[in-house]
Amino acid sequence: MQNAYSPQVIEKKWQAKWEKDKLYRSVIDHSQPKHYALTMLPYPSGDLHIGHWFSMTPPDARARFKRMQGFNVMFPMGFDAFGLPAENAAIKDGVHPMKRTFQNIERMRKQMRSMGAMFDWEREAVSADPEYYKWTEWFFIQLYKMGLAYRKMSAVDWCPHCNTTLAREQVWGEDRHCERCGTPVIKKNLEQWFFQATKYADELLNFDGLDWPQTVKTLQTNWIGRSEGASVIFKTAPSSPPPFSPKMGEEKGGGDDIEIFTTRPDTLWGATFMVFSPEHPLVEKVTSPEQKAAVEAYKMQAARQSDIEREAVDKEKTGVFTGGYAINPVNQAHIQIWIADYVLMSYGTGAIMAVPAHDERDFAFAKKYDLPIIPVIQPVGASHDSPLQAAYVGDGVMVNSAQFNGTKVNTEKGRKNPGISKVIDWLASQGIGKEAVNYRYRDWLISRQRYWGAPIPMIHCEKHGWNPVPEDQLPVLLPEDVEWKPTGESPLKLHPTWKNTICPICGEPAERETDTMDSFMCSSWYHLRYLSPHYDKGPFDPKEYDYWMPVDTYTGGIEHATMHLQYTRFFHKAMRDAGVTKGDEPMMQLRNQGMVLGEDNEKMSKSRGNVIAPDVLVNQYGADTVRAYLMFFARWGMGAPWDSQGIEGSARWIRRVWTLFTDRTPTGAASDETKKNLRRNVHQTLKRVTRDFENFEFNTIISSLMELLNDMYKAREAGAVGSSEWSEAQEIYLKMLAPVAPHIAEELWTNRLHKKYSIHQQSWPKVDEEAAKEDMLEIPVQVNGKVRDRVLVSAEADEEEIRSTALASEIVQKFLEGKEPKKVIVAQKRLVSVVV
RNA sequence: GCCGAAGUGGCGGAACUGGCAGACGCGCACGACUCAAACUCGUGUUCCUUCGGGAUUGAGGGUUCAAGUCCCUCCUUCGGCACCA
Numbered sequence: 001m002q003n004a005y006s007p008q009v010i011e012k013k014w015q016a017k018w019e020k021d022k023l024y025r026s027v028i029d030h031s032q033p034k035h036y037a038l039t040m041l042p043y044p045s046g047d048l049h050i051g052h053w054f055s056m057t058p059p060d061a062r063a064r065f066k067r068m069q070g071f072n073v074m075f076p077m078g079f080d081a082f083g084l085p086a087e088n089a090a091i092k093d094g095v096h097p098m099k100r101t102f103q104n105i106e107r108m109r110k111q112m113r114s115m116g117a118m119f120d121w122e123r124e125a126v127s128a129d130p131e132y133y134k135w136t137e138w139f140f141i142q143l144y145k146m147g148l149a150y151r152k153m154s155a156v157d158w159c160p161h162c163n164t165t166l167a168r169e170q171v172w173g174e175d176r177h178c179e180r181c182g183t184p185v186i187k188k189n190l191e192q193w194f195f196q197a198t199k200y201a202d203e204l205l206n207f208d209g210l211d212w213p214q215t216v217k218t219l220q221t222n223w224i225g226r227s228e229g230a231s232v233i234f235k236t237a238p239s240s241p242p243p244f245s246p247k248m249g250e251e252k253g254g255g256d257d258i259e260i261f262t263t264r265p266d267t268l269w270g271a272t273f274m275v276f277s278p279e280h281p282l283v284e285k286v287t288s289p290e291q292k293a294a295v296e297a298y299k300m301q302a303a304r305q306s307d308i309e310r311e312a313v314d315k316e317k318t319g320v321f322t323g324g325y326a327i328n329p330v331n332q333a334h335i336q337i338w339i340a341d342y343v344l345m346s347y348g349t350g351a352i353m354a355v356p357a358h359d360e361r362d363f364a365f366a367k368k369y370d371l372p373i374i375p376v377i378q379p380v381g382a383s384h385d386s387p388l389q390a391a392y393v394g395d396g397v398m399v400n401s402a403q404f405n406g407t408k409v410n411t412e413k414g415r416k417n418p419g420i421s422k423v424i425d426w427l428a429s430q431g432i433g434k435e436a437v438n439y440r441y442r443d444w445l446i447s448r449q450r451y452w453g454a455p456i457p458m459i460h461c462e463k464h465g466w467n468p469v470p471e472d473q474l475p476v477l478l479p480e481d482v483e484w485k486p487t488g489e490s491p492l493k494l495h496p497t498w499k500n501t502i503c504p505i506c507g508e509p510a511e512r513e514t515d516t517m518d519s520f521m522c523s524s525w526y527h528l529r530y531l532s533p534h535y536d537k538g539p540f541d542p543k544e545y546d547y548w549m550p551v552d553t554y555t556g557g558i559e560h561a562t563m564h565l566q567y568t569r570f571f572h573k574a575m576r577d578a579g580v581t582k583g584d585e586p587m588m589q590l591r592n593q594g595m596v597l598g599e600d601n602e603k604m605s606k607s608r609g610n611v612i613a614p615d616v617l618v619n620q621y622g623a624d625t626v627r628a629y630l631m632f633f634a635r636w637g638m639g640a641p642w643d644s645q646g647i648e649g650s651a652r653w654i655r656r657v658w659t660l661f662t663d664r665t666p667t668g669a670a671s672d673e674t675k676k677n678l679r680r681n682v683h684q685t686l687k688r689v690t691r692d693f694e695n696f697e698f699n700t701i702i703s704s705l706m707e708l709l710n711d712m713y714k715a716r717e718a719g720a721v722g723s724s725e726w727s728e729a730q731e732i733y734l735k736m737l738a739p740v741a742p743h744i745a746e747e748l749w750t751n752r753l754h755k756k757y758s759i760h761q762q763s764w765p766k767v768d769e770e771a772a773k774e775d776m777l778e779i780p781v782q783v784n785g786k787v788r789d790r791v792l793v794s795a796e797a798d799e800e801e802i803r804s805t806a807l808a809s810e811i812v813q814k815f816l817e818g819k820e821p822k823k824v825i826v827a828q829k830r831l832v833s834v835v836v
Numbered sequence: 837g838c839c840g841a842a843g844u845g846g847c848g849g850a851a852c853u854g855g856c857a858g859a860c861g862c863g864c865a866c867g868a869c870u871c872a873a874a875c876u877c878g879u880g881u882u883c884c885u886u887c888g889g890g891a892u893u894g895a896g897g898g899u900u901c902a903a904g905u906c907c908c909u910c911c912u913u914c915g916g917c918a919c920c921a
Contacts, residue, residue, distance in 0.1 A: 174918090215915090218840055222917055229921085262921060275921090317919075342919040352921045361919055440920060561916085632861070633848060638841095640848060649861045652876095659876095691852085700850070703860035710860095780856040785902055787856055825901050831855045833901045 005658035007622020011743040015116060023758060024118040026074040028547045035071035036548045037063040038527055038587070040556030040564070041078045044104035045085065048111035050612040050630075050642065051604070054596045057627045058636050058698045059555045060117040064739035065693040067118070068764040074548055076530035077112065077119040079105050081128035082519045084162050084180060087452040091484040097452040098480065101128055111615060116623050116742045118760075125529040127522035132529055133454040134475030135539035136522050139571075140457055141468040142578050148196045149446075151466065155346075156445055158188040163488045164449045165192055167518060168442045169223075169563045179563070192447040193456060193515070197570045201226065201439045203584075204569055211589040219561040225440025228414030229263035230424050232433035234274065234353065236286055237325035237334050256282060258326055261348035261438050264358065265427060266409050266419035269401040270376035271353035272366065273336045274326045275319065277345040278302040286337050288323025295320055295339060302341045317342050317365045328353070329432040331402065340365065348438055356391065363391035376400045377409055377419075444567065446518040451482055451491040453516030461503030461510035469512075470504050476512065490514045523564055524571035527551055527586060545582070554587040557595070565590070591696050594639020596630075601641045612642050624741035625651045631698035631740060653706050654744060657737065660712060661730065661748045668719020675725040676775075678715040681708055682729045683772035686765055689736050705736060731755070732765045781806045782833045783815040791832075799826045806832040 018024065039059045042052055060075065067073040079101075086097035086104075105126060112119065125132055143149040157166045157176070161183035170179040177184050197204075201224050207217045238254035258274065276283055278299045287295045298320040319340030326337050342361060343352055356366035357375040366373050375384045379396040398407040398419055404426075409419030415435075427433030447456065455476040457469040469476055479498045482491040492498055493514035503510035525539065531548055532541035556564075572586040597603060598610025605611065617626045629650035634640030670678075685708040692701045712720075712729055720726045730753060738745035738759045749759035774795050779802060780787045789811040793802050803826050806812060816836060823835040 172916095215840060219916060222839065225917080225920070227920070260921080264921085340919095342921095344920075347920045349921095354921090359921075361921080364919095438920075440917085558915085635849075638849095643848065643862065646848065646862050653861085655876095688852090699848090700860080703850075706860055778856090782856085782902070790856075823901060825855095827855050827902080831902080833855080835901050 003662055005655055005662075005744075007624060007654075007743065008619070010747045011114070011116060011623050014743045014746050015113060018758070018760075019113075019121075021758075023760060024075070024120050025122060026072065026076075026120045028544065029072050030547070032070065032072035034548055035063070035066045035073045035553075036527075036551045037066065037073060037075045038530075038551045038554050039075075039077075040554075040560070041080050041523070041526055042108065043083055043085070044079045044081055044101055044108055046104045046107065048108050048614055049604070050596050050614050050617075052112075053115065053614050053626065054630050054636075054639070055556060055593050056112075056117060057115055058593070058631050058696070059553070060115070060119075061627070061631065061698065061739040062553070062693055062696065064118055064742065064760065065764065067760070068735065068739070068762060070763060073118070074120060074123070074530070075118050076123040076125075077117075077121070078123075078125035078526055078530065078533075079108070079127065080519060080523050080526070081105065081126050082133075082453045082516075082522055084164075084450060084452070087450055087484070088162075090452075091486055094484065096480065098128070098478075101452075114615070114618050114623055115627070118742075123530045123533055125526055125533045127454075127519070127526060128452075130475050130477055131534065131536075133522065135529070136454040136517065136525070137457040137469070137474050137476055138471060138539060139525060139575070140454075140517065140521070141471060141474075142580065143195055143574060144458070144468050146574065146578055148199065148574055149193060150196065151191055151193055153189065153191040155187045155189050156192055157185040158190075159183055159185050162450075163486050165190060165445060165447055167445045167520070169444075169566070170518075192445050193458075193513075194443040194445050195570070195574075197444045197567075198439060198441050200570050200573050201441050203573055204441075204566065209588070210585055213558075213590060213592055216558060216561045216565060216590060216592070219558075220566050223441065223562040223566065227263050227438050229261060229420070229436060229438065230265040230427055230433050231259055231261050231349075231436035232265065232268065232329065232353070232427060234258040234260060234326045234329060236282065236337075237327050254327075256285065258282065258351055259349045260351050260353050261436055262353060263413060264355065264420070265423040265433065266398060266401075266404075266407075266417070267355040267358045267376050268328065268330045268353065268423065269398075269404075270355040270357045270374045271328050271333075271335060272356060272372040272374055273338060273354045275338045275340045275343045275352050275354050275362075275365070276322070277343040277350040278339045278341055279345040280339070280343075280350045282351075283322065283339055286322050286324025286326075291321060291323035295322055298339060317361065317368060319365060319369065321369075329430075330427075336371065338365075338369070347440070357388055358391055358393060360391045360393070363388075374400055444518075444570070446521055447515040448518055449488060449490045450516055451478070451484075453519055454522060455492070455516055456513040458513040459501055459504060459510045460513065461505065461508060463508065464503055464505040464510075466513075467504050490516060492516070520564055520567050521571075524568045525575075527568075528581070539580070549581075550583055550585060551587040553589045553591065555591050555593060558592040591637065593636050594634065596634075596639055597641040599642050599644060604642075612644075617647070621647065621651050622654070622743070624744045625654045628654060628702055628740055632702035634699065636696055636698045650702070653702075653709065654741060656709060656713075657733075657741075658744060658748070660709065660716070661734075661752050665716055665721045667722030668716075670715065670719040670723060674715055674718040674720055675723050678711065678720055678725050678729055679768075679771045680774070681711045682732050683768050686732055686736065687767045687772055690764070690767065693739070701736075701740065705733075705740070708733065734759060735762055735765050738762070777829055779806065779829065780831050781809060781812050782831065783812060784836055785833070788812055788815050793829075795829070797829075802826050802829065802832060806834070 037059060039056055063073050063075040081101050086101050089100060090097045140149060157171045159166055159178035161181045162178055166178060171185050172179050175184050205221055205224055205226060236254045236256040236258060317340060319338045322337045322339055324337040325334045328335055354362040356362040356373040358377055373388055375388060376399055377392060377396045378399045379394060395410045398404045398409060407419045407422055410417055415421045424435045455478060457476045458466050459469060460466050479495055482495055499512045499514050501510055501512050528540045531544035535541045568586055572581055575581040598608060600610050602608055602610060629647045632650055633646055685704050688704045689701050734745050734749050746759050749755050750757045776792050777795050778790050778792055781789045781791060789809045791805050791809055793805050803824055819836055821834045821836055825833040
C-alpha cells in the first residue's frame with residue numbers, strides 16, 4: 001500500500017467500486033423515512049463548469065449527510081437537453097442537434113462521475129429522449145383538455161437573434177433583452193399557444209408551508225403583481241359637445257361601455273378626463289371629425305415607437321384629445337377622452353379614468369394640457385393649496401364627492417381602506433362597478449419557432465380546427481432529416497412531409513403544429529420523471545410518486561425565481577386539478593446557491609478568458625479537495641470570486657488528514673486531561689457540523705473540521721494515540737468527513753482503520769452532550785463596557801460565585817480604584833459586566 | 837421611483853438567542869529542515885501606540901450595563917420591477 005496521498009488512484013478506485021456495488025441506488029423502502037434531494041438539472045452545453053460543481057457538490061454532501069442520518073435519500077440527475085444553443089450550433093456547422101446533445105451528455109456524465117456524487121444514475125432522465133418528451137406532449141394535451149392551453153393572436157416578444165417568440169418571463173432588464181442571448185426583443189403580432197397560468201395567480205401568491213427564501217417569494221409576488229380595486233363602467237357621451245339639454249339621450253351616438261380598472265374608486269368624483277391607449281378599440285368611434293387627423297397622426301407615431309421608448313419612465317407625457325366625451329357614472333359629468341401612450345393596452349382595460357388631483361401621472365398630463373383638476377381627498381385638518389401644486393396621494397377625508405363627503409380615506413389598498421370599501425359597495429349596488437383585482441401576471445407563451453424542442457401535439461384541420469393528437473399516437477417524434485436555416489420559422493414547417501397528417505376527427509388531410517414547446521415546459525416536470533424514467537404507462541409510476549414526492553430540498557440558482565420556479569409551481573397545481581399530482585406544492589424547501597465568479601471578480605465567460613475548468617483542478621488536486629474548497633471558499637448562498645491560491649489551503653488540509661491517519665505513531669500515554677479535552681473537542685465539533693449541514697452552512701463545516709484536525713495533531717503530540725478517545729476521534733472524524741470528501745474518507749476508513757465497508761453506509765454519530773460540556777469557563781469581565789480581565793470559574797459555578805470571582809480579580813480592582821461598583825451584571829455564564 | 841439582498845483586516849470569510857469582534861483559510865513576515873529551492877513544520881499577522889493603553893464591523897444618530905447583531909436617517913454595490921391606472 002502506498003503511503004503518499006494519491007487522489008487520482010483512490011478516487012477512481014472507489015468510484016468504480018461504489019458503482020459496481022450500486023451503493024447509491026435509491027429504492028422505495030417503507031421502513032425508512034424518505035428524503036428527496038433535488039438540484040437543478042444542467043443544460044448539456046458540452047463541458048462541466050465550476051459553477052455546476054458549486055451547485056451540485058455541496059448539496060451532494062448534504063444529501064450524503066441526510067442518508068447517514070437514517071433517511072432513504074434519492075439524489076437524481078439528468079439533462080435539460082432541448083434548447084437553442086444546440087440548434088444554433090447546427091445552423092453554423094451542420095452537426096445535428098441530437099447528435100451534439102447526446103455527445104455532450106456522454107461527456108458531461110463522465111465529468112459528473114468524477115465528482116464522486118451520490119447520483120443514482122438509474123434514475124437519470126433526459127428531456128430530449130422520446131421516452132421523456134412523449135410525456136411532455138401528454139402533459140400538453142392534459143392542459144389542453146382542461147382548457148388551460150389555448151391559442152391567441154397578440155403582440156408578443158420576439159428575439160431576432162434566436163428567431164423565436166419568448167415568454168414574458170424570458171425578457172429581461174430595462175432594454176427588454178432575451179434572457180438567453182441578450183439581444184433586445186421586438187414585438188410581433190402572432191398567433192401562439194399559451195398556458196393559462198393567470199388562473200392560478202392567487203394560489204401562486206400563497207407560500208404557506210413552503211420553506212423558501214423570502215427573496216424568491218418576493219420576486220414571485222412582485223412578478224404576479226396583484227392589485228385590488230374596482231372596475232367601473234363609464235359610458236361614451238353623444239357626439240356633439242354637451243349642451244345642457246333635457247333631451248340628451250336622444251342625441252346621436254354614445255352609450256358605449258368604457259370599462260376601466262382603478263385602485264382608487266374613492267377618487268371617482270375627481271375624474272376630470274379619461275385616457276385611452278392609442279390601440280383602444282373605441283378610439284375610432286369616439287374621435288370627432290375635427291380631431292381625426294391629429295388622432296391618426298398620434299396613433300401612427302405611437303405605433304412606430306418601440307415599447308422600450310414608450311415605457312421610458314421619465315419621458316414627458318404626450319397625448320391628443322379625441323374630441324369625444326365620456327360620462328362619469330358617479331356624477332354624470334361630461335369629461336374629455338384623450339389618447340396617450342402612457343396608457344398601455346396590455347394592462348387593465350387599456351383605458352383609465354384620470355384623477356389629476358390624486359395621481360402624479362394624471363396631474364402632469366392635466367397641467368400640460370390644461371385640463372381641470374378637482375381635489376376630492378382633503379388632508380385632515382388642512383385644506384389644499386389653490387391651485388394644487390402636486391398630486392395629493394396621502395390620507396384624508398373625501399370632499400366634492402356627494403354623499404361620501406367626510407368619509408375617511410387612508411393609504412391602505414383595497415378593502416382595508418374604509419373609503420375604497422364604501423365606494424365599492426355603493427358602485428355594486430348601483431350596478432355601475434364592482435370590486436376587481438388586476439394582475440401584472442400574463443399567461444405563459446409556450447410556442448417556439450424552433451426545431452430542437454418537444455413538438456406541440458396538435459393538429460389543425462380545415463373543418464375541425466385544432467385538435468390534440470390522439471394519446472395512443474404519442475410521441476409525435478421529431479424528424480431527423482431537417483434543414484437548418486434561421487428563417488424565423490421552425491425547420492419543421494419547411495420539412496416536406498412531416499407536418500402532413502390526418503384530422504383525428506374526420507380523417508381528412510390535416511396539418512401538424514410545427515412550433516415546439518418552450519423547454520421550460522420540459523423542466524417543469526423532470527422531478528417527476530426521475531421517479532421512474534422508463535415507466536411507460538404514464539409520466540411516472542404512482543407508487544414511486546406516493547413514496548418520494550414532494551421534493552424535500554430543492555437547490556439551484558435564484559435566476560430562475562420567476563421562470564422555472566414559477567412555471568413548475570403552476571404546472572404542479574394544474575396537474576393536481578387534473579388529478580395527476582397530489583398536494584399543492586412540488587418542492588417544500590428551496591435554497592439558492594450564489595455564483596462562482598472569475599478571479600477578476602467578473603462573471604466567468606469564455607470571451608473574458610476567466611473560466612476555471614474543474615477537470616484541470618480534479619487532475620491536479622483530486623475531487624475531494626475541489627469539493628472541500630467549493631464548500632469552504634465562500635458562503636454557499638452568496639458565492640464569491642475564485643481564488644487559485646486559496647484552493648491550496650483545502651489541499652493542505654486534505655493532505656494533513658491523510659498524514660494524520662497514515663503516519664505510524666507509537667502509542668503514547670496521554671494525561672486524562674488531554675484525553676478529556678480531545679473528546680470534548682470531538683463532540684463540540686460534531687454538534688456544530690450537524691447543525692451546519694442542516695442549515696446549508698458548508699463553509700463553517702470545513703473550518704470546524706480544520707480546527708478539530710489541528711486539535712487532533714496536538715493531542716497526538718501529547719500522546720493520545722492508542723487510547724479509546726483517540727479511536728473514537730478518528731472514527732467520528734472520518735464520518736464527518738465522509739459527506740465532504742467521500743473518497744479519502746472511504747480509503748482511510750476501509751483500508752487504514754480497517755472498518756467495515758462502506759463508510760457511506762454508516763450512521764451519523766451521536767453527540768455525547770456530557771462529553772461536549774466544558775469543565776472550566778473563562779469568563780470575560782468588563783468594567784464600563786471594556787473587557788479588562790478574564791477569570792476562570794468552574795462550569796458549575798452559580799451566579800454569586802462568578803460575581804465574587806470577577807470582583808476579586810486584581811485587574812478589576814485596579815480599574816475600580818477603590819470605588820464600589822454601581823451595578824454588576826452576570827450575563828448567564830458568558831460575561832460579567834461591572835459598572836462604576 | 838418602488839421592492840429585495842449585501843457592506844466586518846491586504847483577500848474569502850467567522851461570531852449560537854444583544855454578551856471576549858476578526859474563528860478557519862489564503863496571502864505576507866520571520867524561523868526550522870535543505871548545498872539551495874519547493875514541500876513540510878513552527879511562530880507572528882486589524883490599525884495606531886509614549887507599551888499604560890486607545891481606536892475599530894459602510895457613515896451618522898439612538899436604545900442598553902453591553903450593539904457587527906435592535907431602532908432611525910443616510911451612502912455604496914448588486915438583483916428584481918417600473919408611466920401597472
